[in-house]
Amino acid sequence: MSEERGRVALVTGATSGIGLAVSKALAERGHRVFICSRSAEDVTATVKRLREEGADVAGTSCDVGSPEQVPELVQAAVRQFGTIDVLVNNAGRSGGGVTADIPDSLWFDVINTNLNSVFLVTREVLNAGGMRHKDRGRIINIASTAGKQGVVLGAPYSASKHGVVGFTKALGNELARTGITVNAVCPGYVETPMAQRVRQGYAAAWDLEEDEVMAKFEAKIPLGRYSTPEEVAGLVGYLASDTAASITSQALNVCGGLGNF
Numbered sequence: 001m002s003e004e005r006g007r008v009a010l011v012t013g014a015t016s017g018i019g020l021a022v023s024k025a026l027a028e029r030g031h032r033v034f035i036c037s038r039s040a041e042d043v044t045a046t047v048k049r050l051r052e053e054g055a056d057v058a059g060t061s062c063d064v065g066s067p068e069q070v071p072e073l074v075q076a077a078v079r080q081f082g083t084i085d086v087l088v089n090n091a092g093r094s095g096g097g098v099t100a101d102i103p104d105s106l107w108f109d110v111i112n113t114n115l116n117s118v119f120l121v122t123r124e125v126l127n128a129g130g131m132r133h134k135d136r137g138r139i140i141n142i143a144s145t146a147g148k149q150g151v152v153l154g155a156p157y158s159a160s161k162h163g164v165v166g167f168t169k170a171l172g173n174e175l176a177r178t179g180i181t182v183n184a185v186c187p188g189y190v191e192t193p194m195a196q197r198v199r200q201g202y203a204a205a206w207d208l209e210e211d212e213v214m215a216k217f218e219a220k221i222p223l224g225r226y227s228t229p230e231e232v233a234g235l236v237g238y239l240a241s242d243t244a245a246s247i248t249s250q251a252l253n254v255c256g257g258l259g260n261f
């Protein structure tokens with residue numbers, strides 16, 4: 001893994017779930033990792049924990065949907081570690097319901113958090129983060145299998161993740177000759193705090209217990225279980241490597257067979 005020693009990675013939404021596992025995996029492969037989430041307290045605690053495990057990591061609070069805060073995030077990362085070699089746009093939220101009853105505020109926040117943020121952070125990393133002036137770079141967007149198929153009671157989430165997949169394919173083609181690859185990783189069901197909140201939402205909507213919702217979801221997955229954050233992080237680590245140089249503009253599933261498209 002010496003090729004990655006000292007490379008700089010920026011991971012958004014890294015205090016929990018998939019982003020946390022990705023940060024650990026990239027650090028284990030030798031990257032210096034800059035992280036963020038909206039909670040300064042959680043960022044501080046996560047940085048402390050990862051440093052205790054031997055990672056070269058730092059971070060700051062940032063709402064990735066904020067056009068004002070995103071430049072500050074990228075500046076802080078560059079000040080700390082230098083220009084950015086690997087960007088993982090992971091921060092995201094769930095959100096949905098009966099579409100006719102969805103308020104503007106929910107729709108706008110899901111699209112802003114999951115889709116507008118990917119554009120804002122990517123553009124900033126290409127410019128102030130220095131990536132567009134390098135001959136090698138990696139942009140990895142955590143989308144979802146919901147970015148390839150419609151999810152019942154999840155119209156805003158599905159729409160936002162389809163948008164992330166479309167952005168990935170367009171930018172991947174645009175940058176293909178530059179040495180910068182752009183890919184989406186599409187998890188299916190992954191056991192994280194977000195997955196727990198999603199089960200609670202469906203339990204309320206369907207008038208079921210949470211473990212009944214869990215059983216329904218597991219029955220849909222050919223593998224018979226949720227994926228782990230580490231299994232998603234494994235693919236992200238590979239896509240960040242030099243060996244993955246010819247994989248670009250793709251949306252790759254990590255989903256136990258849930259989506260085979």
Ligand SMILES: NC(=O)c1ccc[n+]([C@@H]2O[C@H](COP(=O)([O-])OP(=O)(O)OC[C@H]3O[C@@H](n4cnc5c(N)ncnc54)[C@H](OP(=O)(O)O)[C@@H]3O)[C@@H](O)[C@H]2O)c1
Pocket residue numbers: 012013014015016017018019036037038039042062063064065090091092093094113142143144145186187188189190191192193194195
């Ligand atoms: N879990 C699944 O089954 C699953 C499946 C498919 C795709 N995904 C995608 O994977 C990604 C990670 O999900 P997860 O399950 O790991 O979720 P999670 O456990 O809820 O973690 C989300 C992380 O993102 C941060 N975050 C949320 N909104 C943010 C914002 N506006 N600005 C900056 N940071 C923000 C959270 O911290 P704060 O709240 O403190 O900001 C937290 O660190 C998301 O994009 C999600 O859509 C998850």
